[in-house]
Amino acid sequence: MTSTARRLAEIRGGGAPRRHNARTTAALTGNPGCDRRAVLDSAGADKPGLAERVGFPARFGQSRFAITRGNAFEALVKADGGAELLRLVAERLGVDSTGPATWTDLGAEDRGDPPDATAQFGRAARSRAALAAAAPVGADDPAALFDHPLLGLDVAGQRVHLEPDLVAARLAGRFHVVEIKSFPVIDGQADPGKVAAAAIQSAVYVLALRELLAAEGHDAALVSSDVVLVCPRDFANRPVASLVDVRKQLLVLRRQLDRMARVDDLLARLPADFTADPSTDPERLRRSLTSVPARYAPDCLAACELAYFCRHETRAETAALGRPVREALGGVATVAEVLALAAGSDPGAPGQAEAAALLRAAARLRADALAGQPA
Amino acid sequence: MSTLRALAKAQALAAGVAQPVATVRHLHLSDRPLVLVPLTMAGEANAPLAALVGDAPDAARLLIVPQPRNRDQRFAFAAELAGIVLPYLDSFRGDTEAVAVDRGRDVRHRYVDAPQLVVPNPGGVTFLRLFGRSTRFRRTDGDYPVHPAVPLLGRWLTFFAERAEQPGSSALLALTDALTLHWATGQSAVEDQHLPAVLGWLDPPPGLTGAQAAARAEDPARCPPAGPATDPEFDNRVLAPAIAAYADAADDEAARWSAYAELELALRGQLAPTWELVWRGLGLLAALPPGARVAGRWAGDRDAFTGYAEHVDAGGGPQPRRDGAVAAAVRLHRLERAAASYAVQRAYDDPLVMAEHRLAGEAFVGDVTLTDPARVDDTGKRPVLRPRIQVVTTEPVAVPVGATLYSPARPGQKARVVFLTPAADGKTEVVLELSGGMGRGLTAPPGTVPEVGERLCLTTLSDGFLPAGSFPTPEETPWTHGGPPAAPVLSDPAPGPAVGPADGDPAEEWA
Numbered sequence: 056m057t058s059t060a061r062r063l064a065e066i067r068g069g070g071a072p073r074r075h076n077a078r079t080t081a082a083l084t085g086n087p088g089c090d091r092r093a094v095l096d097s098a099g100a101d102k103p104g105l106a107e108r109v110g111f112p113a114r115f116g117q118s119r120f121a122i123t124r125g126n127a128f129e130a131l132v133k134a135d136g137g138a139e140l141l142r143l144v145a146e147r148l149g150v151d152s153t154g155p156a157t158w159t160d161l162g163a164e165d166r167g168d169p170p171d172a173t174a175q176f177g178r179a180a181r182s183r184a185a186l187a188a189a190a191p192v193g194a195d196d197p198a199a200l201f202d203h204p205l206l207g208l209d210v211a212g213q214r215v216h217l218e219p220d221l222v223a224a225r226l227a228g229r230f231h232v233v234e235i236k237s238f239p240v241i242d243g244q245a246d247p248g249k250v251a252a253a254a255i256q257s258a259v260y261v262l263a264l265r266e267l268l269a270a271e272g273h274d275a276a277l278v279s280s281d282v283v284l285v286c287p288r289d290f291a292n293r294p295v296a297s298l299v300d301v302r303k304q305l306l307v308l309r310r311q312l313d314r315m316a317r318v319d320d321l322l323a324r325l326p327a328d329f330t331a332d333p334s335t336d337p338e339r340l341r342r343s344l345t346s347v348p349a350r351y352a353p354d355c356l357a358a359c360e361l362a363y364f365c366r367h368e369t370r371a372e373t374a375a376l377g378r379p380v381r382e383a384l385g386g387v388a389t390v391a392e393v394l395a396l397a398a399g400s401d402p403g404a405p406g407q408a409e410a411a412a413l414l415r416a417a418a419r420l421r422a423d424a425l426a427g428q429p430a
Numbered sequence: 431m432s433t434l435r436a437l438a439k440a441q442a443l444a445a446g447v448a449q450p451v452a453t454v455r456h457l458h459l460s461d462r463p464l465v466l467v468p469l470t471m472a473g474e475a476n477a478p479l480a481a482l483v484g485d486a487p488d489a490a491r492l493l494i495v496p497q498p499r500n501r502d503q504r505f506a507f508a509a510e511l512a513g514i515v516l517p518y519l520d521s522f523r524g525d526t527e528a529v530a531v532d533r534g535r536d537v538r539h540r541y542v543d544a545p546q547l548v549v550p551n552p553g554g555v556t557f558l559r560l561f562g563r564s565t566r567f568r569r570t571d572g573d574y575p576v577h578p579a580v581p582l583l584g585r586w587l588t589f590f591a592e593r594a595e596q597p598g599s600s601a602l603l604a605l606t607d608a609l610t611l612h613w614a615t616g617q618s619a620v621e622d623q624h625l626p627a628v629l630g631w632l633d634p635p636p637g638l639t640g641a642q643a644a645a646r647a648e649d650p651a652r653c654p655p656a657g658p659a660t661d662p663e664f665d666n667r668v669l670a671p672a673i674a675a676y677a678d679a680a681d682d683e684a685a686r687w688s689a690y691a692e693l694e695l696a697l698r699g700q701l702a703p704t705w706e707l708v709w710r711g712l713g714l715l716a717a718l719p720p721g722a723r724v725a726g727r728w729a730g731d732r733d734a735f736t737g738y739a740e741h742v743d744a745g746g747g748p749q750p751r752r753d754g755a756v757a758a759a760v761r762l763h764r765l766e767r768a769a770a771s772y773a774v775q776r777a778y779d780d781p782l783v784m785a786e787h788r789l790a791g792e793a794f795v796g797d798v799t800l801t802d803p804a805r806v807d808d809t810g811k812r813p814v815l816r817p818r819i820q821v822v823t824t825e826p827v828a829v830p831v832g833a834t835l836y837s838p839a840r841p842g843q844k845a846r847v848v849f850l851t852p853a854a855d856g857k858t859e860v861v862l863e864l865s866g867g868m869g870r871g872l873t874a875p876p877g878t879v880p881e882v883g884e885r886l887c888l889t890t891l892s893d894g895f896l897p898a899g900s901f902p903t904p905e906e907t908p909w910t911h912g913g914p915p916a917a918p919v920l921s922d923p924a925p926g927p928a929v930g931p932a933d934g935d936p937a938e939e940w941a
Contacts, residue, residue, distance in 0.1 A: 114650070116662030119670050121473030239475035241563060242751045290475045290564045353618035370641065376439050377618035383436035393440045413789075417437045420785040424453065427781075 062322055063098040068332025072099025080210055080217065081255040082358040087311045090321055091349040092359060095331055097210075097318045102360035104333035109341050111367060113360035125237040132235050132285055132294045133222075137200045139294070140222065140233070144283050145198065147296040150227040155197045161185060162203025178205040179216060186223060186230075186264070187271035194228035201225075206263035210312060221260055224283070230268075232260045232282040240286045240295055250284070250299070257282040258304035262312075280305060353377050385410025432786040435614055443616030446639030448631040452612040453782045455718035458600040458728035460546035462486070463712065464518050467550055467704045468557045469697065470658040471498035472665055476560040478507050479660065479669075480697040483514050487709045494697050496676045496690060505576045508565050512579035519545050519586060523739060544728070544735040547590050547602045548712065550625045550656040550704055555594045555604050557658040562587030566748040581748065588749045589738045593731065596765060598772035600724075601731045605711045612718060616640055624648065625656040629707050632714060654700040656707070661700075668696050721779030723893075727772070755911035756904045763899045774891045778838040784887060788825060793889035796823030796860065803879040806872055814865075815872050817879045819845075821860045821886055822853065835862065835888040840878070843867035845888060862888070 063072075079096065086092060095102055106113045132140050136158045145151065161182045182204040189199050201223045208215050222233040234257050238249045261282060265275035280302045288295035326346050335343070344364065351369045353376075355362035366375060372389050373381040387393045387410055395401035396411040397418035403411040435451055442449040462485045471477040477498040484490040491514060495507045526539040549555055566584025568576040593601035610622050615631035621644070622628055630643030638646070647653045650661035660669065672693045679685035753761060777784045777793070787793040800820040807816040827850060829835065835845045845862040853859050868874040880886055907914050 114648075116666070118472035118660065118662040118665035120471055120665055121662075124473030237473060241475070241560065287475060290477075353620040356620060371443075373436075373440065375618065376436070376443070376616070377431075377620070379431040380436040380439050380618070383431045383433045384440060385433075390440045390443050393437070394444055397437060397440075413433055414437065417433045417789055420788055421434055421437060421782070424782040424785045425450065427453075 059319055059322065063318075066094070066098045066325075066329060066331050067100050068330065068334060070101055070333075073101060080208065080215060080259050081252070081308075085358055086350060086352065086355060089350040089355075090324075091344065091347040091361070091365070093318065094321055094325065094329075094347055095361070097321075098331060100331040101333050105331060105340065105344070106360050106364055108333045108335075108337050109344065109364055110337065111361075111363035113363065115360060121237075128237045128287060128292055128294070129235045131292060133202065137202070137222070140235075140285065141198055141200060141224070143285060143294055143296040144224050144231065144233055145226055147283055147298060148226055148231065148281075157197065157199045158202065159185060159200070160202045161205065179207055182206065183267055183271070186267060187273065189225055190268055190271070190273045191225050191228045191230065191277050196225060196228060199225040200233075204264075206260065206267060208259065208263040208266065208312075217259065217263055221257075223264060228277075230264060230278045232257050232264065232278070233285060234260075234282060235285045235294075238286060239289065240297060241289050245286060253284055254282070254299050254301050255304045255308065257284070257299065258301040258308050261301060262305060262308055351375060385413055387414070432789065434782075434786045434789055438614035439616060442614050442631065442640065446616070446641060447634060448613040448615045448628075448640060450612065451614045451782060452718070452776075452780050454721040454724075454780050455715055456598075456611060456721050456724060456776050456779065457603065457608055457715065458546070458720070458724050458731070459712065459716055460543075460600075463546040463548045463603075464515065465548045465705065465708050465712075466554065466558070467656070467701050467708065468554055468561075468658045469660055469701065470557060471495075472660060472662065474498060476557060476564060477504060478557075478561065480701060481507075481511065482698075482701040482705045483511065485518060487706075490702075490705055492694060492698055492701070494694055496693055497673060501574070505565070505568065505580055508561070508580045508583060509577035512577070512583035515583055515586065516579055519739075521545075522735070526736075529733075540729075540732050540736040541739075542732070544601065544732040546600060548708060549602070549604055550708055551606045551623055552604045553623075553658050555591060555602060558587045558602070559591035559594075562589075562591055563751070567751075582742070585742065585748045586738075589734075592749070593734060597769040598727045598775070599731055599734075599768075600728055601734065605708055608715060609711055612715065615644070617644055625704065625707055625711070626653045629711060633710065654703055656704045657701075664696075664700060669693075672696055721776070723775040723779050727775070754904055754915055755907045756901055759911075760901050763901075767896050767898075771893065771896065774893045777889070777891055778841065778893055781887075784838070784889070787889060787891060788887075791826065791828030792891060793887060794823045794825040794827055795885060795887045796821035796825070796858075798880045798882050798884045798886055799859075801879060801882055803874050813872060815868055815874060817864045817868070817874055818848065819862050819864065819880055821862065821888065823858050823860065824856065825858075827858045827860060829890060833890065834892075835890060836892050836894075837880075837886055837888055839880075839886065840867050841893050843878070860888075 095105070103113050103115070132143075137156075141156055162178065182201075186201060186204060189201070204221075204223055206217045208217060222235070224231045224233050234253055236249070236253050238246055261278055261280060265278045268277055269275040280300060281298045282301055284297045284299050285294050286297070287293065326343075328343070329346060330340070330343050333340075344361075345368065349361075349365045349368070351362070351365040351374060353366075355365060359365075369375045371391065373384050373387060373393060381387075384393050385407070387396060387407065392401070393414060396403050396407065397414040399415050399418075401411075438449045438451050464483065464485045467482045469479040469481065471479045478493075478495055479498050480492065480494040482490045482492055493507055493510050495503050497503055522541055522543050522545050525542045527542050528537045528539055530536075531538050547558070549558065562584045564584070565576075565580050566588055568574075568581050568584065570576060570578045570581065590602040593599045594604070606623055606625050606628050609628050609632060613632055615622055615628055617627065617631065624644075624647065626647035627644035630638075630645075630647045631640035634640050634643035650663060654664065655661050672689065676686065676689040676693060679689045750757075777787050784793055788795065798819050799822050801817065802819070803817045805815075805817050806813050808814075829847055831847050831850055833847045835847065837843065837845065843864055843866045845864050847860060848863050849859070849861040851859040851861075864879060868878040902908065905914050
């Protein structure tokens with residue numbers, strides 16, 4: 056165990072690290088400036104437990120109906136050894152799907168949660184071997200589908216294992232990432248938010264698959280940047296495949312992963328007694344969490360379990376109202392400061408002259424209009 | 431987000447209660463709106479689970495779908511909803527009024543009132559749009575016939591959902607949007623999508639700040655979500671067992687009735703708080719006086735309602751799944767014009783909205799200090815009346831000489847900036863030449879030229895006529911836009927075109 060790993064284990068407390076998936080990785084890149092989140096996620100801390108303990112429980116429940124429907128749809132799509140899935144994907148890519156095809160489930164033996172570390176390691180090795188051996192050599196390769204491969208990615212200096220429910224499809228000389236999602240595509244259109252989330256998740260997989268191939272001496276470009284999204288069509292559960300170009304997401308992801316502070320640097324800045332062990336006394340836990348700066352934005356509410364805690368902490372700041380509001384207020388940090396500048400009772404710091412003038416004008420106009428001055 | 435609105439948000443946060451960002455109401459409110467609070471089944475594609483519907487606070491009718499994955503029950507729900515919505519729509523098809531068209535050469539009729547649908551949030555609008563899509567193509571014959579009212583409901587719901595896209599329309603309101611158009615809360619736009627939290631800021635219970643009330647409203651155990659998505663905890667703890675009990679009851683009549691009653695009770699418990707909130711929110715809006723141009727926009731909604739009712743009466747087909755290239759361009763053009771005109775009208779109606787434009791340099795307010803109402807410009811072929819006025823303002827004037835300005839007080843009149851002179855104390859003297867809105871003679875009728883001492887708002891925003899763009903016919907779609915559609919476009923396609931394979935078997939358990 057390296058010193059970094061030991062330190063992270065101490066921070067986490069007794070428990071095993073939380074398993075990462077593409078969703079948490081994608082979300083991590085959504086707010087790369089947040090140190091608190093980087094530390095907790097790198098340590099694999101039990102964030103839902105933490106949030107509960109400090110009195111701001113997360114609300115990330117998932118409905119049983121949604122899970123049932125998701126699983127049922129996935130099973131339907133993958134039925135018959137993936138024959139239907141292969142046909143759909145091949146048709147969307149415009150290649151011939153007739154001929155021999157293979158289906159390999161790389162996750163068949165490992166279904167435990169919390170994960171058994173050795174089984175996970177074995178599975179990662181198995182995935183690596185199988186996918187590297189199947190690296191496309193030419194367009195004439197027979198079609199091959201790999202279900203549940205376990206991929207790895209370095210996030211903030213830590214190896215993150217991705218637990219995907221994806222299929223890697225080798226077709227026409229390239230690997231394609233296939234994502235099965237249960238949100239509907241109605242008349243060729245789907246919820247843009249869900250598609251964006253699926254695209255960035257798929258980009259995480261593409262990146263991981265590319266790194267895997269590159270590490271084995273293959274060309275990373277063998278993994279296509281066009282991912283195949285399989286969703287139910289219209290209002291029933293007949294699947295339809297769509298292509299999503301994730302080149303942009305790949306760029307964003309790569310840049311943010313590169314930029315993400317190395318966890319060692321972060322750890323060096325932490326107080327020596329920093330802990331994220333949910334069994335700690337709540338008061339000490341709160342103090343401990345507050346000692347690492349967060350960068351709260353309203354978007355966090357949909358992505359991070361600790362968001363309600365951070366929101367409470369930043370409630371007097373303009374950032375809590377959303378970035379457009381903060382920008383419209385001239386980037387002034389706190390609400391008290393905004394009101395003081397607007398009232399003219401505070402001339403503001405030297406760099407704030409422009410913001411102060413704008414806020415004073417806004418306050419005067421607002422007061423005039425509310426007092427019934429004619430316009 | 432304008433700085434003025436952002437400041438109102440900061441003030442709301444500091445004051446602990448929402449702050450006004452409008453002094454008049456920019457929406458039409460019906461005396462008898464049809465409130466609709468829908469819930470959907472998690473994970474499914476817009477499968478209705480329940481709805482509270484009614485046109486008065488004490489007239490809520492609860493519709494539920496005991497097994498939302500069952501197609502027959504889904505369309506039975508649609509038929510039941512149609513049984514409420516269609517008679518409600520028909521109740522507005524009484525008196526009509528004559529409207530002159532084509533410069534008075536012709537006349538057309540429109541209904542004197544129109545229906546108004548209200549849902550809690552934009553998610554409710556999406557629900558209606560998708561529910562309209564899933565019902566308007568259904569067939570009333572063939573293998574899986576539905577009640578004849580179902581496709582008709584689908585077309586009307588689609589009509590309302592399309593109206594809701596039009597800026598300034600009040601035909602279908604999402605209440606959270608309607609409220610935040612008039613008040614700024616101390617929370618972010620994301621949190622403003624949650625109706626109970628918005629009302630927590632607007633009207634916090636005694637002893638609580640808006641922030642506390644909103645935080646309380648976020649706890650689904652204390653305050654159920656306003657839909658259409660349900661609370662996952664409710665799904666897992668209450669709904670799933672209740673649905674299972676109903677399914678298990680099968681042919682046991684007594685058990686089925688009791689399971690149905692149990693489901694009804696649970697779903698009513700989730701919907702009733704939102705129902706109360708919607709009516710409370712409508713009450714808050716009703717307390718604001720309507721803006722001067724609201725009635726004009728509502729006339730547009732009445733026109734649209736009349737037009738679509740006539741289309742349906744004439745046996746017109748359902749709205750297409752997707753617009754063709756020309757139809758899409760026409761729609762975009764119409765929406766852009768509506769958005770531009772709506773923004774100007776709101777500013778003209780409301781000094782607080784105009785203040786946003788003043789801050790942005792698009793308007794200023796000043797006092798009239800000199801006038802020459804009888805000035806005639808005789809340099810051209812014919813002498814024309816061109817009065818001049820001088821306005822002194824303390825505000826920065828960001829418009830150049832030669833710009834044309836307008837005043838909400840006299841919307842038909844143009845004021846061209848002739849001179850801009852900086853004066854003492856940071857004031858600016860603006861000399862303006864007026865044209866229009868003064869009759870045809872060489873003497874301005876009283877009141878048409880501003881008088882000395884009048885306080886005047888001048889703006890670059892014009893509420894004038896926006897000429898409609900010209901578009902080719904579908905048959906002349908240019909190749910850059912895919913060329914003419916392959917199949918000949920029927921001007922009046924037969925109702926209910928073939929829908930392709932029916933999507934699923936009625937007996938099939940959809941999971």
